[in-house]
Every structure is written in structure tokens, then in C-alpha cells.
Amino acid sequence: MPLILNIETATDVCSIALSKGEKILSLQESPEGYQHASQITLLIEKCMKQAGQVLSDLDAVALSTGPGSYTALRVGTSTAKGICYALNKPLITVDTLQSLAFASSSELVLENLLLCPMIDARRMEVYTALFNSQVQFEHPVQALIVEADSFAYYFDQNIPILFSGNGAEKIKALIKDDLAYFSSKICTAENLFLLALNKFKKNEFESLSSYTPNYFKAPNITTPRKIL
Helix, strand or coil, rough: CCEEEECCCCCCCCEEEECCCCEEEEEEEEECCCHHHHHHHHHHHHHHHHHHHHHCCEEEEEEEECCCHHHHHHHHHHHHHHHHHHHCCCCCCCCCCCHHHHHHHHCCCCCCCCEEEECCCCCCCCEEEEECCCCEEEEEEEEEEEECCCCCCHHEEEEEEEEHHHHHHHCCCCCCCCEECCCCCCCHHHHHHHHHHHHHCCCEEEEECCCCCCCCCCCCCCCCCCCC
């Protein structure tokens, strides 16, 4: 049973989970949002200590690959790569939206159900994709500005959709269709470990030298105002 360190930094939550096989041994999350740079190594240390393990015991490191916060993804990636380089451990990556869809997939069983994980991308924009009930892509990742009729095409065909993630809050007030369902699942390292375990068994590892996160969009850089 492989021991895997799971790192989730795609959103405001910095989350670390240590798993062994199909079991979570420990979970640590930052109580405040966007504290990744200052908290990630501390959370990893707490996670390992809680489980009575050390980093050299690891069989692999699993990383949430985005889309999501540009800076937060960079922090997670640099930390994961550093551990893998130092200890000669393989790196596994898990699509963030797919992990959200997987986490919510058991909450609702309906015919033709689509899973729609959403990550907040500021204002009324979200990163999202559509998955079938087997958590396979039905529509690729996109940056979507949410409107009341954004999913009317599916609802008109009597197709139910289960929304999840911190971006789903944006559409609750807009979409009132009876076929719209909402999950409480958000991004957390707990969502990664089973998908990571499956990749570990298949030896699906990333190249440490060439891997980059799925930022999807360039960082939002603004020009500072002049101080008079």
C-alpha cells in the first residue's frame, strides 16, 4: 500500500493529506485563505508527525494541477517538486476539477447526471468542466462567465447537473431550475488520494523537469496607482 503525500493548493484553501492505500492517515488545512506560502511546509510537517511518518517513507507525492489561483498553484508545484527532487520520489498530478467531480459523484445518483465542478475565478467567472457519472470529461475545461441561461441547453434536454466547488455559490441565486443540484464539496487534498492511487498503480508519473501546472489563464497583473 503506497504512502502518498497529497497537496491541494488550487484555491484559497491550502490542504495536505497523507494517505496509505485507500485510507487517509492525516489531514491538515490552513484555517485562513491564501496562506499557502507561509503554511504549506508547516502543514506537511504536522501531517507527517500526526501519522508517525517521515518524508523519506513516502512512495510518491500527488499534486492538484489546476486550474486555479496562479500564485497558489506555483507554491504547491514548487513544494511538491522540491520534495520529489530531494528524495527521488515520483510526482503524480490530478486534475483539480476532476477531483472535485469525483468527490461529489457519489452524492447523487440520477439518470444522465452531469457533474459540474466550479472553481472561483473572481467576479462572475469560474473555471469549470462537465463530467459524466463515471467522472469522464463531457466538456473540456473552460473559463465561464456565469449567467442565468448558462446551462439551459442541458436543462432543456431534461439533463440534471450536480454543481460543486467554491465557484458554485455564484450560480445558486441565478439558476433556479429543478434539475440543478448543489454539492457542498470544495477543493481539499482528501479529493486527490484515490485518483492518485490509481495513477500510482499504473506508473503514471510526471517529468519533474518539464511539468507545469494548468494555470489556464495568465496571472491578473495590475498597474499600481501613483502615490501623490
